[in-house]
Amino acid sequence: MLVPENTKCECGHQNAVGTVLCESCGKPLLEELQKADTPLEMRYDGVARRSQKTNPSIIDRVWNFFSSVKIAIYLIIITFLTAMLGTIYPQENSFINNSEPWLYYEQTHGLPGKIYYALGLSRTYESWWFIGLLVMIGTSLVICSLDRVLPLYRALSKQQIRKHHQFLHRQKTVYRGEVEGNAGEWVDQFAAQLKRKGYTIHTDESGAAMLAEKNRFSRWGPYINHIGLILFLLAILARSIPGWQMDTYVTVPDGDTVEIQGTNYYVKSEKFTVDFYNDEELPDSLKGKPRPKNFETKAVLYQCVQDCSDPLKSPQLEEVTRHDIGVNSPLQYKGLKLFQFDFNLTPRLNAVHPVLVDKTTGDVYGPFDLPMKDSALVHKLGPFTLELYANYMEFALDSEGKPTTLSREPNAPAFVFTVKGPGLKPEGEPYMYFPMQKDKVRFSQDSINRALADRIEIRVDGMENVDFSEATTFLNVRMDKALSFLWVGGIISMIGLVMGTYWQHRRIWLRIDEGKLSLGAHSNKNFFGLRAEIAAALKKTGIEVEPKRLDNGGNNA
Amino acid sequence: MNLVDFSSDAFIAAFFLYCIAFMLYVISIAGRKWSNRDPVEHERKWSRIAFFFSSAGLAAHIVFFITRWIGSGQIPTSNMYEFLTFLGMAIMLAYTVIFFLYRKPLLGMFALPLTIIIVAYASVFPQEVQPLIPALKSIWLKIHVTFAALGEAFFAVGFAAGLMYLLRVIDFKDKSKSGRRAQFWVEFCLYSIMVVVGFIVAVFVFRGMGYEAQFTQEKVNIDAKGIATTLTETVHYTLPPIVQPYNSTVDHVGAFLNVNEPLFEAPSWMNGVNAGRKLNTVLWSIITGSLLYGLLRLLFRKPLGAVIHPALEGIDPDDLDEISYRAIAIGFPIFTLGALIFAMIWAEIAWGRFWGWDPKEVWALITWLFYSAYLHFRLSRGWQGLRSSWLAVIGFVIVLFTLVGVNLIIAGLHSYSGV
Numbered sequence: 001m002l003v004p005e006n007t008k009c010e011c012g013h014q015n016a017v018g019t020v021l022c023e024s025c026g027k028p029l030l031e032e033l034q035k036a037d038t039p040l041e042m043r044y045d046g047v048a049r050r051s052q053k054t055n056p057s058i059i060d061r062v063w064n065f066f067s068s069v070k071i072a073i074y075l076i077i078i079t080f081l082t083a084m085l086g087t088i089y090p091q092e093n094s095f096i097n098n099s100e101p102w103l104y105y106e107q108t109h110g111l112p113g114k115i116y117y118a119l120g121l122s123r124t125y126e127s128w129w130f131i132g133l134l135v136m137i138g139t140s141l142v143i144c145s146l147d148r149v150l151p152l153y154r155a156l157s158k159q160q161i162r163k164h165h166q167f168l169h170r171q172k173t174v175y176r177g178e179v180e181g182n183a184g185e186w187v188d189q190f191a192a193q194l195k196r197k198g199y200t201i202h203t204d205e206s207g208a209a210m211l212a213e214k215n216r217f218s219r220w221g222p223y224i225n226h227i228g229l230i231l232f233l234l235a236i237l238a239r240s241i242p243g244w245q246m247d248t249y250v251t252v253p254d255g256d257t258v259e260i261q262g263t264n265y266y267v268k269s270e271k272f273t274v275d276f277y278n279d280e281e282l283p284d285s286l287k288g289k290p291r292p293k294n295f296e297t298k299a300v301l302y303q304c305v306q307d308c309s310d311p312l313k314s315p316q317l318e319e320v321t322r323h324d325i326g327v328n329s330p331l332q333y334k335g336l337k338l339f340q341f342d343f344n345l346t347p348r349l350n351a352v353h354p355v356l357v358d359k360t361t362g363d364v365y366g367p368f369d370l371p372m373k374d375s376a377l378v379h380k381l382g383p384f385t386l387e388l389y390a391n392y393m394e395f396a397l398d399s400e401g402k403p404t405t406l407s408r409e410p411n412a413p414a415f416v417f418t419v420k421g422p423g424l425k426p427e428g429e430p431y432m433y434f435p436m437q438k439d440k441v442r443f444s445q446d447s448i449n450r451a452l453a454d455r456i457e458i459r460v461d462g463m464e465n466v467d468f469s470e471a472t473t474f475l476n477v478r479m480d481k482a483l484s485f486l487w488v489g490g491i492i493s494m495i496g497l498v499m500g501t502y503w504q505h506r507r508i509w510l511r512i513d514e515g516k517l518s519l520g521a522h523s524n525k526n527f528f529g530l531r532a533e534i535a536a537a538l539k540k541t542g543i544e545v546e547p548k549r550l551d552n553g554g555n556n557a
Numbered sequence: 558m559n560l561v562d563f564s565s566d567a568f569i570a571a572f573f574l575y576c577i578a579f580m581l582y583v584i585s586i587a588g589r590k591w592s593n594r595d596p597v598e599h600e601r602k603w604s605r606i607a608f609f610f611s612s613a614g615l616a617a618h619i620v621f622f623i624t625r626w627i628g629s630g631q632i633p634t635s636n637m638y639e640f641l642t643f644l645g646m647a648i649m650l651a652y653t654v655i656f657f658l659y660r661k662p663l664l665g666m667f668a669l670p671l672t673i674i675i676v677a678y679a680s681v682f683p684q685e686v687q688p689l690i691p692a693l694k695s696i697w698l699k700i701h702v703t704f705a706a707l708g709e710a711f712f713a714v715g716f717a718a719g720l721m722y723l724l725r726v727i728d729f730k731d732k733s734k735s736g737r738r739a740q741f742w743v744e745f746c747l748y749s750i751m752v753v754v755g756f757i758v759a760v761f762v763f764r765g766m767g768y769e770a771q772f773t774q775e776k777v778n779i780d781a782k783g784i785a786t787t788l789t790e791t792v793h794y795t796l797p798p799i800v801q802p803y804n805s806t807v808d809h810v811g812a813f814l815n816v817n818e819p820l821f822e823a824p825s826w827m828n829g830v831n832a833g834r835k836l837n838t839v840l841w842s843i844i845t846g847s848l849l850y851g852l853l854r855l856l857f858r859k860p861l862g863a864v865i866h867p868a869l870e871g872i873d874p875d876d877l878d879e880i881s882y883r884a885i886a887i888g889f890p891i892f893t894l895g896a897l898i899f900a901m902i903w904a905e906i907a908w909g910r911f912w913g914w915d916p917k918e919v920w921a922l923i924t925w926l927f928y929s930a931y932l933h934f935r936l937s938r939g940w941q942g943l944r945s946s947w948l949a950v951i952g953f954v955i956v957l958f959t960l961v962g963v964n965l966i967i968a969g970l971h972s973y974s975g976v
Contacts (some may be wrong), residue, residue: 013843043937069937073930080926087916087963094915125914247910283685295691327691328907339909478909486911490898497890525886528879529658548873 011164014091021046024160026167026509039552040170041555042522045155049147079133086124089116093123138233146428156216156523161202162209163509171509172522172533174552177543183208183512186541193537194508210510219524221500227494235485246479249341253469254350257317259304260477264308264318265336272343272473295340297325297473301333325475336478342474348412352435353465356381357457360423367465370435372410384421384456388446389430391415395439412439419456433458506530526552561686567621568642568676574614575649580665581607596871604662611665622646629686631880634702635693637964642677643703644960645672645856647710652861653885655714661876665719674750677757697903704895705921709956710948711888716956718881719949720746726874729863738870739943743862746950756838757847763796770794771808772801772833786910792834796841803834835965878942881949882935889909889928896921920959927932928953 005013013024018231021028021040028034028046040046049067056064062543065071085279090102105113120127128380169176184207191210199212233320240244252258252269259266275293282291323331323338331338335501355366365381372393379386394406395414395431403414413435418428434440446453504526510519523530530547539546585603589596620642625633633639652668655661689698723746727739776788792802798810801819810817823833850861857864900921901911912918931948934940940948 023620069933073938075928080923080930083919083923083926086914087919091914093913125919158713160600189574223941276686283683283687286681288686289689292691293688294694328695328697330909331908337909341906476909482909483905483911486901490901494890494894494898501886501890521660526879526883528876528883551875 016048018048019046020048021167023047023155025162026160027164028166028170034166037170039172040167042171044148044152047151047155049151050209063147066136066140066143069144069461071419072137075133075137075140077233079130079137082124082130082133085121086130089113091122091124093126121158134233135237138230141230141233142227143331145223148312149220149223152219156219159202159213161204161211162511165511165518165522166335168511168518170508171522172552173515173521173527173534173550175519175534175538175543175545175550177517179416179512179515179517183515186517187510187512189539190510190541192448193540194447194533197533197537199506199508207515210509213506214506215503215505218499218503219505221326221496221498221503225493225496225500226509228489228491228496231489232486232493234306235482235489238482239480244481246477248477250475250477251472252297252299252475253350253472255350255469257389259315260336263336263477264304265320265333266302266304266315267338268300269473270299272471274343274345274471295327295343297340298307299323299325299338299475301330301331301336301338335481337478339476339478340473341476344472344474345470346472348469348472349413349435349466351467352460352471353467354433354458354460356384356386356434357459358382358384359455359457367461370415372413372435372537376417384419385428386431387418387420387428389416391416395434395443412436412442414439414443417458419452421456423455431458433457437458484519504529506533507532521550560624561695564621564625564628565684567617567624571614571617571621571671574610574617575669575676576775578607578614578665579673581610582663582669586663586666589871589877600663601766604665607665608656608662611649611669612653615646615653617725618642618646618649625686631686631689632699632702633686635698636682636687637961638682638684639962640702640706641675641682644706644710644713645676647703647706648672648675648713651707651710651714651884651888652717654887655880658883659876659880661880663872664714664718664721664877664880667721671713671717674753674757678753679683681757681760681923692907695903695907697899697906698727701895701899701903704891704899705732706895708888708890708892708895709960711884711891712953712956714957715881715949716953717887718877718884719953720871721872722874722877722881722946723950724862724865725869725872725941727866727944729860729866735971740860740862742947744860747861748846751850751853752842754848755844755849756842758849759796759845759924768795768797768811768813771799772798772805773808773834774805775800776804792831794834794837796837799840800833801836802831805833817821819970825833874942880947881946885928885931885952889932892928893925897925916963917959920955920963923958924952924955927952930971 007017007019007029009015009022009025009029011022011025013022014129015023015029019029020033021042023045026462028040033040086353089105095101095104101122102114104390105117107113107115116122119543122282124130129440132260141365168174187207187210191199191203191212193360194212195201197214199214201436202211202213210368223225246262249260250258250260250267254265254269254271257266257268273294273296277286277291278291279287281293282289300322301320302313303320305318306316307313321331322335323329325331325338325340327340330340349372351369351371353367353369354366355368357364363382365384367381368381368386369376375388375391377388377389390403392403392412393408394411396404397411398404406412409532415433415435417431417433417504419428419431429452430449431452432445434443434445439445505524506521508519508521510517512518519534521534528547531550533546534550535545581603585600587605588603589599591599622633625639633647648668649672652665652672655664676902720743723739723743727743728736729740731737731740771794772792774790774792776790792805794810797813797816798819800821800823801807803823805822807818810819823836853861858915900918904913904918905911927948931945931952934948935945
């Protein structure tokens with residue numbers, strides 16, 4: 001059976017269990033503390049905290065665990081040590097297209113890389129234990145703050161002016177001396193000096209005891225900072241809510257309009273341009289090397305208004321905004337952002353407008369429209385008919401000698417037509433057509449087409465009949481609904497940090513008993529400045545003392 | 558003469574003014590024991606002169622910064638040379654702020670050599686103006702880099718005061734186990750500083766001699782389609798090769814001490830094109846640094862810590878402890894703003910994500926977590942004096958790694974500055 005602790009002070013004040021210094025007169029309550037004469041621990045003004053309950057329940061134990069600053073520091077240390085591990089090798093998410101990351105680690109870094117991957121360190125920052133650490137820090141932030149801020153607020157909002165001698169003489173900054181003449185007059189004189197330094201003065205009715213206080217607001221700085229950090233962490237966790245965050249990439253060749261997956265939007269690149277520095281602008285060591293000066297995508301954003309998901313109809317688009325996207329200048333529309341991510345300057349063939357030549361008569365038919373993708377199946381050209389039999393994007397012959405395509409990009413396009421017309425077999429004759437000159441030679445188009453090559457020819461007259469995109473731009477599409485919460489959290493945290501570090505809460509207590517002055521002073525940090533202020537004010541009242549002499553030892557945080 | 562050339566002259570002037578100021582600080586401390594003078598008066602007078610010279614150096618440094626900015630049309634914080642010179646300037650600014658708060662000029666005896674080393678280290682990197690690549694064309698280049706560097710500069714002053722505290726209080730006559738351990742680590746700090754100095758000395762000596770060596774490294778890559786491509790890269794050495802790059806052939810090696818071939822080849826796991834060169838540089842730094850350290854040991858015939866320790870007698874260690882803490886407390890919000898919040902805003906604008914766990918970002922976070930642990934230890938757990946000073950020293954090592962080490966060893970997205 002626990003005996004209730006006697007927490008009543010000799011001044012008559014009833015304190016809560018766990019109180020170190022009487023909430024009223026400041027006298028130490030614990031017997032061993034009364035006997036010592038070391039400087040007092042003034043943290044939270046010695047009031048009881050919630051975590052100092054006797055007889056803790058399970059919830060109390062969890063609360064006590066997280067309310068410990070020691071635990072908080074350990075959590076911080078473990079977090080930054082494990083964060084270091086994640087930077088030894090590149091993280092998996094830094095590869096854009098790598099479907100076999102385990103191969104990368106083993107091939108590039110050998111056995112250590114294999115172990116790194118096996119331990120899951122290649123995904124350190126997405127791992128359950130790292131996120132767990134962040135959540136624990138967040139919990140610790142909440143509980144540490146609640147455990148301390150409320151008792152501290154109570155202690156600071158009802159302060160007693162006249163303090164116990166033990167309290168005054170065991171502060172870290174102390175002055176004891178004699179005061180001649182009227183005590184009240186001296187206190188007024190001294191108070192006037194402190195007032196000029198921004199202190200608020202409270203004197204008791206006798207006039208011989210005083211409390212001077214300034215910058216109490218700085219005590220709330222750490223808690224405001226912690227609130228900001230909690231908001232910040234919550235915003236990060238909120239990003240895993242479905243629909244709060246989007247991160248995709250679109251590839252847009254010049255002139256194309258591409259759907260942004262997962263949205264109702266389409267983006268068109270009217271033109272992508274890249275400028276390089278010329279040699280006059282570059283220092284000697286960089287001359288002759290391409291150094292980009294500017295990237296720009298002239299982008300137009302469309303919204304689909306009708307026939308959006310009907311595969312048979314082409315969607316009806318309405319322009320909503322346009323912007324020249326640069327590296328530090330994304331296109332923004334209603335939370336959707338398009339960033340310049342990469343580019344490719346390889347020209348891409350979009351369409352040709354060839355003519356058909358009847359070699360026996362010399363007649364020319366056409367030109368006709370032949371896009372690389374989704375061409376019409378039948379082209380009628382005078383007496384001739386071209387039926388599209390097959391269409392390859394990147395033509396190649398496989399190991400068995402059969403035609404195949406290597407990709408879906410028109411890098412080496414090829415068309416196989418069935419040609420019908422005068423002098424040809426009624427069921428038609430096959431004709432193979434390579435729009436690009438290099439492919440014509442490489443795959444020897446004329447010998448594939450054999451006799452037909454002497455009868456007809458499909459050719460493009462002049463560059464005006466070639467339609468191609470000069471460049472392709474890669475855009476990163478992002479949406480992040482948690483962003484505004486994040487910034488608010490950051491701002492609150494910064495305000496708290498500045499309040500707490502650039503100002504100090506300083507208090508000076510004094511009492512004069514029969515000409516004997518007892519002065520004790522406390523600052524939550526920077527005692528150097530506090531001592532200087534007191535020494536300067538004492539000097540004005542005729543008491544010369546070196547600031548350093550006011551130091552009563554102890555930890556002067 | 559254009560403004561950029563003029564700025565280089567101002568930079569050299571700043572460098573020499575810093576060196577003079579440092580010597581004057583040494584005189585103001587060491588000269589207290591000279592005959593026919595009052596030690597207090599001597600220290601007061603000479604530290605004033607020294608502070609005047611260091612301020613003149615800072616003024617010349619600011620002239621360098623402004624004229625280079627105007628002359629090149631872009632803020633000079635965009636490559637390693639420019640960033641490190643800016644960091645040196647920021648350290649001097651931070652030192653000046655701390656000086657006006659505490660009026661303890663003797664801190665300059667440690668802050669100045671730190672600035673001198675950083676500024677000299679900056680000069681190792683190419684000094685020409687490099688026009689900005691598109692990613693850096695943003696107002697945030699100015700805001701993010703300057704704030705981050707200023708925050709780090711306060712940490713540097715905290716480090717200087719912390720190291721000074723350690724040298725002041727650690728008793729070099731103490732034969733106990735903990736005493737020896739403390740002496741060892743302080744001496745190790747001083748040795749590490751000598752290695753950095755050794756690196757700078759080695760680079761400038763061999764640059765002065767016009768030393769060159771060149772290797773060709775062949776690397777076989779197999780791409781996704783199974784096609785093998787051979788990549789041939791040449792590696793230039795400006796220091797005589799102790800180690801040659803892995804799997805490389807010698808093009809030409811200048812003779813040094815009649816040795817004209819490399820002694821070793823880099824191990825296979827160091828297969829990056831520049832890994833061999835970096836390893837070679839590290840080896841040279843250690844050799845030169847050890848030589849310098851050995852020479853000083855021969856000269857004084859006792860540990861360097863024991864040489865400096867008596868000179869610091871008479872300085873109040875509590876003041877040093879307070880200054881170290883205060884510098885860090887002032888730097889912490891500036892660092893938070895510059896290296897984390899502004900960095901996140903810029904990352905959001907440039908890359909569309911405020912945070913991507915890029916090595917530089919992670920190390921900025923590590924620095925921030927370390928100093929927040931420092932502040933909690935100090936303010937809530939009462940860690941002061943020795944323990945606090947050790948943390949200030951370790952913290953600055955982390956800062957240096959974040960600034961330079963990440964670019965040298967890890968790289969990632971933040972590799973604008975070719976090292």
